[in-house]
Amino acid sequence: MDFDQIKDGLSWFGEKANEAIWGVIYQAASNFASEAFEFVVKYIVIETDPDELFQYSQYLNAMQAIALALLLVAISWEGVKYQSGSLGEEITLQTLIMRTGFAGVCIYFLPWSVENFFVRINNYLVNFITSVGVDITPGDNIFAALLAPRQLSQMIIIMLLIFSIALIGLSIVAGMRYIEIIILTLIAPLAAVSIVRGGELLDTWIRETIAIVFTQALQIFLLQVLANVIGKMNSAPLEMFIPAIGLTVIMIMGPNALRKFVYNTGAGSAGVKQIGSAGRMAVYKAISSGAVK
Numbered sequence: 482m483d484f485d486q487i488k489d490g491l492s493w494f495g496e497k498a499n500e501a502i503w504g505v506i507y508q509a510a511s512n513f514a515s516e517a518f519e520f521v522v523k524y525i526v527i528e529t530d531p532d533e534l535f536q537y538s539q540y541l542n543a544m545q546a547i548a549l550a551l552l553l554v555a556i557s558w559e560g561v562k563y564q565s566g567s568l569g570e571e572i573t574l575q576t577l578i579m580r581t582g583f584a585g586v587c588i589y590f591l592p593w594s595v596e597n598f599f600v601r602i603n604n605y606l607v608n609f610i611t612s613v614g615v616d617i618t619p620g621d622n623i624f625a626a627l628l629a630p631r632q633l634s635q636m637i638i639i640m641l642l643i644f645s646i647a648l649i650g651l652s653i654v655a656g657m658r659y660i661e662i663i664i665l666t667l668i669a670p671l672a673a674v675s676i677v678r679g680g681e682l683l684d685t686w687i688r689e690t691i692a693i694v695f696t697q698a699l700q701i702f703l704l705q706v707l708a709n710v711i712g713k714m715n716s717a718p719l720e721m722f723i724p725a726i727g728l729t730v731i732m733i734m735g736p737n738a739l740r741k742f743v744y745n746t747g748a749g750s751a752g753v754k755q756i757g758s759a760g761r762m763a764v765y766k767a768i769s770s771g772a773v774k
Contacts, residue, residue, distance in 0.1 A: 503638055510642040517648035524655035525700050525732075526611065528604040531596070531666070534659050540667055541592055548588045548670030555677045556581050580677050587673035591686070595666045599694040606698040614705035640722035647729040654733050655700070661693045661736075692740035699739060700732045707732075 531537070559577055665686065675682035707728045714721045731738070 503635060506642065507638045510638065510645045514641065514645035514648050517645060517652045520652035521648060521655055521704070524652065524659065525697060525704055526607075528607060529600050529659070529662070529694070529697055531600075531659050531662050535663060537663050537667060541670075544667050545588055545592070545670045548674050549585075551671070551674045552581070552584055552588065552677065555584075555674055559677055577677075584673050584676040587676060587683070588670040591669035591673050591683075592666050595662065595669065595690060595694070599690055600662070603694050603698055606695070607701050610698065610701050610705065614702075615708045634719075637718050637722070640719065640726070644722060644726050644729065647726055647733070651700075651729050651733050654736075655697075658693060658696055658736070665690050665693060688740070688743045691743050692736055696735040696739055699735045703728050703732050703735075 556577075669686060672682045672686035707725060710721050710725045710728065714725075
């Protein structure tokens with residue numbers, strides 16, 4: 482056996498080893514993407530139901546009891562300041578009573594509103610978007626025929642690996658959203674207590690709730706776009722991976738994007754003012770009707 486034959490043999494072995502390595506990377510990336518997409522479907526396509534993940538009603542009852550105790554402390558402190566005249570002329574006794582009554586109502590109303598108002602509207606939007614778009618259901622493996630073997634190249638495999646990592650990140654973010662909704666529900670009674678002192682914490686709570694809850698509606702719309710992009714990968718795989726990765730990154734950034742929009746437009750402040758005005762009027766009418774009797 483001469484040197485040329487050895488060289489050819491080593492070259493053939495190196496080529497086959499290289500193909501095997503890239504094949505393993507492709508298979509791993511494809512499996513990662515498929516598994517990650519299953520979690521994405523579970524936490525984005527299906528309606529939001531935090532109770533399915535964790536039963537937090539007992540913890541909520543404890544937080545409401547703590548909030549009531551803090552409300553009593555806040556009322557006492559504000560009452561002392563009112564007697565000493567340090568509240569200022571713009572805060573009257575009637576205003577303080579109305580704020581206290583509204584805060585007491587919101588200790589129970591705000592947690593209820595997360596599941597029965599914010600989440601329900603979000604679920605309605607999710608169902609509407611899915612009804613007019615591509616039907617994506619749990620168990621669908623849209624990556625089974627993602628690429629034909631003849632179309633595989635090292636660049637495509639690298640792009641698929643990046644895409645699979647992005648999908649894993651998206652599935653984690655989608656799962657974290659459920660935890661954030663539960664946390665928002667649990668701290669809602671504490672946000673209600675701040676109404677006694679102007680409601681700045683309530684303002685922040687409403688903005689964060691809007692940003693986190695309605696992230697799913699934004700993500701499900703982008704997921705519809707992503708499904709269409711994946712459907713075109715067989716014809717132009719390398720070109721389609723760029724928007725696919727970009728869409729996945731945008732979905733990961735969904736909460737921050739909505740948060741910036743809500744804060745920049747002042748939607749949260751407007752909501753607080755409207756809710757606050759309606760609540761104070763209701764409490765005022767209740768006080769007035771009680772005084773008349």
